[in-house]
Amino acid sequence: MQRRIGKPTGSLQTHAKTSTQWPGGAPARKSSAQNILQDKDGQSASDGDTLHVKQALRLVSCDTPESHYPTAASVDAATKKLKVCEERLLNGDYDRYLPLELRAYLLKKLTPDAGKQQIEGAGKTHQAFETMLKKRLNERGIKRKLGLLPTGEVIDFYGRMLAYITPWFDSKKEKIPGRTDRRRRTFNLQMVEEGWAASFSIYGSLPTHKADFDLLVKAARSAWKKKAGAWKLYGPDFLLGYEFRMCVKLGQPYKPKTGTSGAVTAKTLVEAAFARHCVDISGAKWKDVGIHDFWRVEPPNRLWFWSVDEKEAPKALGLI
Secondary structure, X not given: OOEEEEOOOOOEEEOOOOOOOOHXXXXXXXXXXXXXXXXXXXXXXXXXXXXXOOOOEEEOEEEOOOOOOOOOOOHHHHHHHHHHHHHHHHHOOOOOOOOHHHHHHHHHHOOOOHHHHHHHHHHHHHHHHHHHHHHHHEEOOXXXXXXXXXXXXXXXXXXXEEEEEEEEOOOOOOOOOOOOOHHHEOHHHHHHHOOOOEEEEEOOOOOOOHHHHHHHHHXXXXXXXXXXXXXHHHOOOOOOHHHHHHHHHHOOXXXXXXXXXXXXXXXXXXXXXXXXXXXXXXXXXXXXXXXXXXXXXXXXHEEEEEHHHOOOHHHHOOOO
């Protein structure tokens, strides 16, 4: 994944010394493009086969605190949703569907200021990212463009392009740094490296090369050990972005079945909140710990795959 560079030809080149792919990064998934034209601004055609659109980019393999998550986009809204989640975890609503240990893990993180920390942390993370972009795209008097490498799943459900992004070095303007130079690392890696994002590698959008994935894991472990970035501000019990989204889903209102939609129950909310398997990559032999035992794995050692990939992913990742 993590160190990419532009050439005058427009190619993107990994830092890895070999071009050998690893199975985890090879497959391409079907993309969901239904929402790609959601922003009507900028939709114009320059000829019969070219359409111009505004395209949101989602940095893959990293996950930051949330500030715009539906129904929880403010401190008050986030706090209310987390409070409902907490009450249900305590009153038995989810006892049939979630193991006791997972409920205890989430309750420990659902502190009174968890919602405030999430929204505030999102703002600080945004500032850190903006600073990175400004500094690395305007360095040493050279204004660089942005290079990107889309992943196997190119467009997600929300119409965002999933990609690794990096400064684009042009040999006509400057000497291109060596392959191991830190200036060549992706912004995805830097966000994890500095503790502003948790590593969040998901099968289907993994780095093409194992060496790039190893860089991410090393950076994530270092940030976790040093308690850098968001962990320095809020401590090890800070709700990670994907954990926050899980809890918000568990705090959504129950609804009866209607003629156009099914009932929203404790069971359906749990199924929506926990739809990915977690893989523990801390040992020589990786282990699928299932859907509900991710909490047993330290954040930098978590790799994920969707339940719909339960047959394909374990084989590709060498779990069986």
